[in-house]
Amino acid sequence: MKRIVVKSSKKYTIIIDKGILSETYERIQPVLKGSIVYIVTDDIVDSLYGSVLADSFKNSGIHAYKYVIPNGEISKNSDNYISILNDMANKGISRSDTLIAFGGGVPGDLGGFAAATYQRGISLIQIPTTLLAAVDSSVGGKTAIDLKEGKNLAGAFYQPDMVICDLSLMNTLPDIVFKDGCAEVIKYGILSGNPLFEQIRKPIKKNIESIVYRCIKIKRDLVQKDEKDTGIRQLLNLGHTVAHAIELLSGYTISHGAAVAKGLHLVTKISYTQGICPKEVFTQINDILNIYGFNTDSLYSAKDIANAIIMDKKRSNEYINLILIEDIGKCAIKKTNMADLDSMIQKAMDYRG
Numbered sequence: 169m170k171r172i173v174v175k176s177s178k179k180y181t182i183i184i185d186k187g188i189l190s191e192t193y194e195r196i197q198p199v200l201k202g203s204i205v206y207i208v209t210d211d212i213v214d215s216l217y218g219s220v221l222a223d224s225f226k227n228s229g230i231h232a233y234k235y236v237i238p239n240g241e242i243s244k245n246s247d248n249y250i251s252i253l254n255d256m257a258n259k260g261i262s263r264s265d266t267l268i269a270f271g272g273g274v275p276g277d278l279g280g281f282a283a284a285t286y287q288r289g290i291s292l293i294q295i296p297t298t299l300l301a302a303v304d305s306s307v308g309g310k311t312a313i314d315l316k317e318g319k320n321l322a323g324a325f326y327q328p329d330m331v332i333c334d335l336s337l338m339n340t341l342p343d344i345v346f347k348d349g350c351a352e353v354i355k356y357g358i359l360s361g362n363p364l365f366e367q368i369r370k371p372i373k374k375n376i377e378s379i380v381y382r383c384i385k386i387k388r389d390l391v392q393k394d395e396k397d398t399g400i401r402q403l404l405n406l407g408h409t410v411a412h413a414i415e416l417l418s419g420y421t422i423s424h425g426a427a428v429a430k431g432l433h434l435v436t437k438i439s440y441t442q443g444i445c446p447k448e449v450f451t452q453i454n455d456i457l458n459i460y461g462f463n464t465d466s467l468y469s470a471k472d473i474a475n476a477i478i479m480d481k482k483r484s485n486e487y488i489n490l491i492l493i494e495d496i497g498k499c500a501i502k503k504t505n506m507a508d509l510d511s512m513i514q515k516a517m518d519y520r521g
């Protein structure tokens with residue numbers, strides 16, 4: 169068992185272990201205040217593990233309600249969000265009760281946002297069930313729903329009271345969903361360097377506990393320094409500015425992880441062609457993306473990607489913070505003029521190394 173303590177606006181513990189879902193009640197008991205837990209999950213997670221979680225509250229004196237959404241990004245919407253709030257109100261959930269967000273990033277973000285806003289905020293426990301949610305979305309307090317106008321457009325920074333990460337739940341993940349999480353792990357490897365970067369040259373499943381632990385610690389350290397994402401936490405966006413543009417251009421038919429892998433590849437090429445990183449770094453990152461079988465082909469033109477980035481960021485100003493790679497373990501936030509994006513991306517794409 170491993171534990172990580174996050175000291176942000178809320179201090180909380182992340183427990184990483186195998187086979188602990190059935191012990192949820194006793195694990196979260198120290199932070200439980202009321203007599204009701206309200207579980208937000210999706211249909212797949214519920215069919216696999218819903219009863220294990222519910223059973224952990226048997227004979228505890230805690231009443232467990234459950235709200236089940238259809239699985240997938242489509243459910244991270246305002247209708248489900250309002251419907252959850254209405255249901256919580258109808259069931260008499262009070263300010264001292266607790267919402268448990270149980271699933272991947274979708275139930276995590278949606279449930280987290282409901283917890284952040286119901287009666288101006290109630291306790292929140294995150295129980296991630298995907299690799300992506302374990303290493304990324306369950307930690308750090310970003311909660312959100314998508315609007316028709318774009319992804320994650322309504323949300324709140326709202327830290328959980330505890331995170332229970334049961335790695336045995338990953339055994340049932342479809343390969344494609346597990347691979348999505350691997351792209352995020354590779355991001356952490358590039359950001360932090362060795363030992364993680366070397367460790368992930370071997371299959372992640374072999375060392376999952378220590379890899380998840382390392383990734384969460386990297387995120388924890390950045391969140392503690394910059395909880396509201398105005399400075400150094402932006403390093404976690406490595407590959408993501410391009411990834412979000414690719415997701416948008418694909419009409420969200422490309423998964424987040426696949427887009428992150430393409431984004432990591434393109435920012436590595438940009439870093440190299442702008443003279444920011446040496447060729448060996450470019451080769452090492454390509455190698456690792458190949459080990460995991462990521463397709464790094466660009467499906468869109470430089471102009472389309474640049475325009476999609478600009479559309480995504482047009483609410484701020486004429487500059488964008490791009491995260492570029494200087495070395496394995498050394499990335500930097502580079503203020504970039506939006507007008508230069510197209511030519512930077514084109515130059516990177518023209519490089520055939």
Ligand SMILES: NC(=O)c1ccc[n+]([C@@H]2O[C@H](COP(=O)([O-])OP(=O)(O)OC[C@H]3O[C@@H](n4cnc5c(N)ncnc54)[C@H](O)[C@@H]3O)[C@@H](O)[C@H]2O)c1
Nearest residue numbers: 212239240272273274297298300304305310337340341345
């Ligand atoms: N809040 C943050 O900081 C943050 C960070 C990264 C991503 N996100 C968000 O996370 C979301 C993506 O997360 P995701 O990839 O976990 O998506 P997801 O929640 O949709 O899960 C992916 C699929 O895996 C299934 N699944 C989940 N756990 C399973 C298990 N143990 N066994 C079998 N199937 C299982 C789900 O039912 C779903 O079909 C996006 O909405 C993204 O915006 C948020």
